[in-house]
Every structure is written in structure tokens, then in C-alpha cells.
Amino acid sequence: MPEKKTAASLAKRLRESGLRLTPQRLAIYEELVSRDDHPTAQRLHLDLAQRFPSLSPATVYNTLEVLVERGLVHELGEAGDSAIHYDGDVEPHLNLVCTRCHRIDDLHDPALAGLYDGLAEQSGYQIRGARLVFYGLCPACQEAQS
Numbered sequence: 001m002p003e004k005k006t007a008a009s010l011a012k013r014l015r016e017s018g019l020r021l022t023p024q025r026l027a028i029y030e031e032l033v034s035r036d037d038h039p040t041a042q043r044l045h046l047d048l049a050q051r052f053p054s055l056s057p058a059t060v061y062n063t064l065e066v067l068v069e070r071g072l073v074h075e076l077g078e079a080g081d082s083a084i085h086y087d088g089d090v091e092p093h094l095n096l097v098c099t100r101c102h103r104i105d106d107l108h109d110p111a112l113a114g115l116y117d118g119l120a121e122q123s124g125y126q127i128r129g130a131r132l133v134f135y136g137l138c139p140a141c142q143e144a145q146s
């Protein structure tokens, strides 16, 4: 079961990862974890700037970099729009990317947990996360096309 994502539990996770806790760092992490639209750094900055007018784009980029490094969030690469997207959900799941409207959806499939276990056994790795991206046309875009 994924732990409930309260500000306190997120702060705890930051500290456990050896990160200094700053209000901005926590706000960026909290914002990313609370949404499922896989925003870019630019999008996150725009949305957070309303609450944190002094927040610079560089702080958002640097914070995301540190969070990715510690395995707290995932970097998804571009969704056909030449921008890196971020995912605050590090539970086993895969992403579906629409090549037309660039939306990114999550798919949680119980079979994935079994896949992780099998890979860990085969490779000797402790699996901490994965980037599984499938490309295609979302249902809305299929409809628009026909």
C-alpha cells in the first residue's frame, strides 16, 4: 500500500534521503506528488510562483534534479514536446504517452510488481524504480481522428 502523502510524510522522506528541508524544496516535492499530470519544470514553476513569488526557475530545476538523484521522483523524458516531464509517483506503474496531444497517463498494473521481483532476482539488483513508457494515441485523439 502506498503511504499517504501528507506534507509531514513527504518531509520525513526528504530528511531520510539526507536532504536539507527547505520550505521551497518541500513545496516543489509536495506539488509534484499531489498531481498526476506529469508536469514539466517550467509548468511547476509557473504554478508554484503564485504561492512562492521569490521561487526561481533554477531552484525548481535544481530541486527536481536532486529529487531524481535520490529516487524520490522520476524523470520521464519528453512526451513529443521536447520537454522533460516529471512523475512524483515512484510506485511500480507505467506511463502512456499520446504522441498527438502529449498527455501522459498512468497505468498501475499489479503484474508490474511481479515483473520487478523477477528482474531483481535475475539481475541481483535492488530495483528502486523504472521508466516504462508506451507511446500511442489516446482515446480522445482517436475519436478526433475518425
Ligand SMILES: [Zn+2]
Pocket: 098, 099, 100, 101, 102, 103, 137, 138, 139, 140, 141
Ligand atoms: Zn491525445
